Amino acid sequence: MQQRRDEILAKRAKLAELKRQRELRSQTTAGRASIGGPSDLISPTPGRADSRREIEHLLASLTSDSRPGSTTTGGAASPARAAAAPPRPISLTTAPLTTVYECPPSPVKEVFSYSKGVQTTEDWMLPSRPRAQSLLSEADDLPGTTSTPSKRLSRRERDREEELRQKIKEEVEEELRATKEFLTDGVVPQSTFASTNHPSRNLTTEELDAVAQSDEFIDFLDKSTKVIERALDQESYDILTDYALQGQDVDDEDEEGGNTEGRGKHRVKEVAQFFDDRWSKKRMISGIDFSPKFSELVLASYTKNPTAPHEPDGLVQVWNLHMQDRPEYVFTAQSDILTAKFSPYHNNLIIGGSYSGQVLLWDTRAKAAPVQKTPLTGYGHAHPIYSVDIVGTQNANNIISCSTDGVVCGWSMDVFAQPQELLELKNPSQAKVAVEDVSPTCLAFPHTDPTFFLVGSEEGTIFPCHRYDRAGAKAGVDKKISYKGHTAPVMSVDFHPARGPVDLGDLVISSSLDWSVKLWKVRAPAATSTIGTGDGSIAPLIDFVREDVVYDAKWSPTKPSVFALVDGAGWLELWDIAVETEEPVSRITPSSRKDGRTMLSKSLNKVAWEPNEGKRLATGGIDGSLTVFEVASGLGGKEGSKNEEWTNVKKLVNRLEAVGLNGAGMV
């Protein structure tokens, strides 16, 4: 050890000597660089770029063959961060390289030398990199060096310098060789391998605890286990399969078991069922939505678990079709969540409506608690919110929420303290009804008009409403028109997604507890003022009578004549009005969980289509499990969609209108 130090000292002296001579020659403000001071060593005047680079280059070429030895010491320890560490001048490099191996493995020292080792080897690894001198040394030496052109050095001077450096290089090389030998000696016997090379020391239990408690570690574990679970779940197909070797036949897609119903192009197949033992237990699904951006993500909102008073009442889970065992995200709230939706304009945001009358906003980048919520009292809703939506455009959109007392609020995405607009819906026929509130259960906007919407009410009537005053109609419920047909609370209203060659955006399906689904043709909001027939009540075009209460019905986003409904008996039914208006083309019920309750637990509450491809739909209900189905080409998907499908629906609607003028909507 002592000997080593002497050597280093000798080298320092040499360098200092060299430096002093140079300073003298350079005739400039030499006073700044104090001779023999520490800054001398750390920063040999960086102005002499040429000679230094030359030397570095030489050094690198000399030592490159012995590099492997140095990398194992921890050279690649931090590939990402190493680049950021300022490279040190060569004079430093010799010392730490040796200390790594010659110091007795005292824990503190090891760590210290290790971090130096990183910097050292970095220098060796990237010799050709443009010299990025450390800021400190630059600042220190700049005045002294700017006027010191390297050309001034005489040839002899440089030769001498070269000679000196050559010597140093040789020494360095020798050291490296020595360490390499030491290393190879150390590697061969098994026992020393781990101790020389790998963890400089074992962490104590306290340290382990400290690490395990840190947020960083928890975050890391959270993310990385997700990655691995996705990786493992993806495993259904073995990419390394060698068909030539195996000889055994590969089973056909169509023959596999599982929960499948329907034939040919009307096939429906269960692809996933999501249930989390901790979170989903004893909760009901109250809302489902597919992410408009990531088609594999689907969210479900849940009511409270009455048996777990210490868990948050409200819950939203975002599930990933590629990770079936656990939710991608879990969001919570203090009150039951009755509806939730992905924001179509912000990929990270999820909005929800709660039983307490709050509109909640979660962010997938944040923690489980909502990032924003509307106040409980004062402004906004004081009754449960069963319906929320985001309407508008990318640049101008509002959250619209609707509570059961007939209050409809418009919120700005940024301001949750109070609503931007507030509309109270009053029943237009005041004389006849005892309660003048409308008590809406659901609300739907047409896809083209953010100022007009329909609400389904508890009494069974569907009311058209205006958000703003317009010619011939005041804001609020349109007094002239109502859609009467249901005799029990309306559970859902859904506008046709008009995205085809023929505009069918005025077609609406509604589901109700009166065991029926009805198809309506909605008058354009502008035209409503000119209509003057009778009491303005409009009858449905088609009445689909079912065998149980119908909780939800939704148009397919891609097939113009297809819609899906779910009922209280646990059936998911797919209808194609162009094919058949009396019975569904396919029906399927989710496979029951092993430990699931029977009988009463089957009822399905909500259904949602994946909006982009239109091939998958998700449903869930009382037993809290979310089931995803995939439909064949006849019921969803984009391929094979023809213009005729659209015109056929149009023709059908026209025919029905002609026939059913006097309320005989039955087909």
Place this chain on the structure above:
Amino acid sequence: MADSSLANGQDPLEEKLGRLSKKPGVKASIVLDRATGAILKTSGDIDALQTTKSRTTSTATSFSNDTTAAPEESESRGVEQFAAMVWNFVNNSGSFVQELDTEDEVRLLRLRTRKQELVIVPDSKYLLVVVHDTPPV
């Protein structure tokens, strides 16, 4: 209330690793410190985290039954050795990627062998390794 599960630090961690271990085919998982390679956490079947060599030595020592502590020690030694090897592997691939493109970094390593697969998720501070069985070839 929402964070009640996170308050007691350890449990969700155990739960996550435990959940991984319960997945079909997963043999073991281990978390290392990225900078030093120190072992932070292991779960599952420790035996899967050993080299065949160390496994044979451990059985050898257990056969010779010198002391009761010997097999245990050699076991932890075996894990350490495994950790060292994985760590080196990750670092080497890290520097390889760095040399290809200095602005790039390793996100995921899947090392499929005839017998098993290692899935490695490196992060700036930690790395997680999962050993699992692959469908037989």
